[in-house]
Amino acid sequence: MNLLKPKINWEADYSSKILVLLVFFVVFVFGVRLWFLQILKGEYFAKKSLDNRTRIVKVYAPRGLILDREKKLLAFNEPAYDLAIIREDCKDKDCKEELDSISIxxxxxxxxLKEKFFTGKKRVKVFEPLILSTNLSFPELAKIESRLYKWPALKIVVRPRRKYNYAYALSHVLGYVSLASEEDLSNDLNLDPGDYIGKSGIEKSYEDILRGKKGKKKLEIDAVGRVFKESLIELPQPGKDLFLSIDLELQNYIYHLLEGKAGAVVVLEPETGQILALVSSPGYDLNRFVFGVxxxxxxxxxxxxxHPLQNKVIQGTYPPGSVFKLVMAGFFLNRLSLDPLESVFCSGDYKLGLRVFRCWxxxxxxxxxLKRALVESCDVYFYKQGEGLDIDELKxxxxASGFSRLTLIDLPYEKAGFFPSKEWKRKRFREGWQKGENLNISIGQGYVLVTPLQVAKFVAGIVNNGITYKPSLLLKEKKMFPETLPFSQKSLEFIRRAMIETVENDRGTARSLKERxxxxxxxxxxxxVVKLKEEDLEKEVEExxxxxxxxxxxASFGVINQKKYVVVCLMEHGGHGASGSGPIVKKIYTYLKQKNDR
Structure with missing residues (x-):
């Protein structure tokens, strides 16, 4: 036996070779993977890495301003502070700790808060701000700001907030903005949770023009969510400004005349269709809706x-009473070829069968x-001439005179009023039209309903030689959608003269309006409104x-220094036209004259 010959451990030698091969294999795999990541996919992962530390957020566009015809500011924007949460920075996927802290x-x-959060999750990406609370007060803002270091998921978002001057006087013209509802968000993909949109008035009618378009900016974020760099990549486009035909001074003046009362006044230029004042009383504070009612x-x-929320000028529908005699006079002259000199004897009442219809x-x-019947507002004359009319022909x-249909003013929720027909009566009551109903209709009672704006547009046509225009609230719009009343020029002149005599004649029902x-x-x-009991007929209005x-x-028109105006006033439960609305209309003409004389 050779003791100097080394003993070979074949098992250990084999294991060493396997280990070396394994090491080489692992190094090879890592090398291939490194080549794949750094060279083959280097550009892709570099971009992905950049995306992980950058965010694209929206930049709010300021809403367009609203100004009156003299460029006085009616609606504008001021900075507001909202609280938002970025879900990917929360400590858990449902942001439970953050929501609990905000609530406290x-x-x-x-x-x-949870309802807003889970609703917003469906529409807002995980790296985008989800609005939880709007219009933070300064104390609330200070509380949040001092604790942001604890909650990197919370962000303060600065955005424009709507503000209204003369909020009460202009409430039914401007309308208001409020938070977009779920339905609004579903109907408009450009809206995000927490956005404000027009809900009524001009704000709603011209939402697409006033809103503008959001921009975008890129934020670079550090490991704890702090922004260390931002750059604008798409400028926001502000909404367009609107100039209204409204005369702010006149609007305010009329609103204060109606203070404490329920009523409506509209002042317009008959030759252009532009509205100078549209007042519905009482009004309400538009700014309350911005903060949440x-x-x-x-x-x-x-x-x-x-009913302060109702725009009585376009939504209030009322029996027109004797104002409707202007329409009836036109019908008698133009459709029935009535001789205006034909006389009727008024004894104070008119009998039809067993019923007695009284004159005021x-x-x-x-x-x-006819002229005296208009000037002194004799009911019996219109009973007699209207008894045999055909209601469908009158309709x-x-x-054609502009009633029982929309005026197409640029305000939402306008009502068309109402005028009956034989078919409607059969369907509604299962009976035919009666002659007694002709008598009621002839003096503006019964089933006829109109809005103050319809009356104003009609009177404008009488003044403007039979031509009416769409009532417009925009300064740039004049003489829009002209229509012609079904009146001859001769009949228009006759009615104009009768209306003037109603003011200038000592027996005219509007003689209190006479102004040098x-x-x-x-x-x-x-x-x-209702048929009064016999014992109530002699009572004073206040009783x-x-x-x-x-x-x-x-319902009136006026000419001041060759400039024409139409002024219509309706006072709910105001009593008699001359005493209930007359003093207000007279003050408006006095004001207009003083303004024209400046």
């Missing part, structure tokens, strides 16, 4: 007997022709319960 710190209902406040508005003047007017004339230096024509109207009092109308 800001004293917000946790259920509401509390349920208690909302209910108080809904229950208010004067108990002792009667004596013998009256055709009424619709102004040519005014008018028609009063007292629209019955009758408010809800049973008549509505007071005054």
């Amino acid at each position: 710190l800001l004293k917000k209902d946790l259920t509401e 509390k349920e208690k406040e909302w209910k108080s508005w809904l229950k208010h007997p004067f 003047r108990k002792e009667g007017h004596g013998w009256v022709n 055709s004339f009424v619709v 230096g102004i040519v005014i024509g008018a028609k009063t109207g007292t629209a019955q 009758i319960p408010y809800k049973y009092r008549d509505h007071a109308w005054m």
Whole structure:
């Protein structure tokens, strides 16, 4: 045996070779992987790495301004601070800890916060701000700012917030913006949770013009979520400004005239269709909607007997009363070829079968022709001439005169009013049209309903030689969509003269409007709400319960220094037209004259 010959351990030698091969294999695999990541896919992963530390966020566009015809600011924007959360920076996927902390710190209902969070998750990407609370107060803002280092997922978002000047006086013209609802978000893919959109008035009608378009900016974020660099990649496009035809001074003046009352006034230029004032009283504070109206406040508005949320100029539908006699006069002259000199004797009442229809003047007017019937507003004359009319023929004339259809003003939720027909009566009551209903219709009672704006547009046509225009609230719009009243020029001149005499004649029902230096024509109207009991007929207006009092109308036109105006006033439960609406209309003409004389 050779003791010096080394003993070979074949098992250990084999294991060493396997280990060496394994090491070489691992190095090879890592090398291939490194080549794959650094060379073959290097550009792709470099971009992905950059994406992980950058975010693209939206930049809010300021909403367009709204100004009056003299460029006075009516609606503008101011900075507001909202609280948002970025989900990918939360400590868990449902951001439970952050939501709990916000609820405690800001004293917000946790259920509401969670509802906003889970609703917003469906529409907002994980790296985008999801708005949880809007319009933070400065104390709330300070609380959040001082604790942001604890919650990297929370962000303060600065955005433009709507602000309204003269919010009450212009409430039914401007309308308001409010948070977009789920339905709004579903209908418009450009909206995000927390966005504000127009909900009524001009704000709603011109939402697409006023809103503008959001921009984009790139944020570079460090490991704890802090922004260390930002750059604008797409400029936001501000909304376009709107100049209204409204005269702010006149609007404010009229609103204060109506303070504490329920009513509507519209002032327009008959030669252009532009509206100078559109006032519905009472108004409400538009700015409350920007901050969010509390349920208690909302209910108080809904229950208010004067209905402040209703735009009475375009949504209030009322019996026109004797104002409708202007339409009836046109119908008699143009469709029935009535001789305006033909006289009817008014004894104070008119009998039809077993029924007695009374004139407002108990002792009667004596013998009256058409002009005197308009000037003194004799009911019996219109009973007599209207008794045999065909209601469907009258409806055709009424619709052609602009009633029972929309005026197409640039405001949402306008109502068309109503005028009956034989077919409607059969469907509604399962009976035919009666002659007594002709008598009621002839003096603007019964089933006829109109809006103050419809009356104003109609009177504008009388003044403007039969041409009417769409009532417009935009300064750049004039003489839009012209239409022609179904009146001959001769009949228009006749009615204009009768309206002027109603003011200038000592027996005219609108004689209280007479003003030196102004040519005014008018028609009063007292629209019955309910049939009063016999014992209530002799009572003063103030002695009758408010809800049973008549509505007071005054429809008028005026010429001041060759400039024409139409002024229509409707006072809900205001009593008689001359006493309920007359003083307001007179003050408006006095104001317009003073303004023209400056």
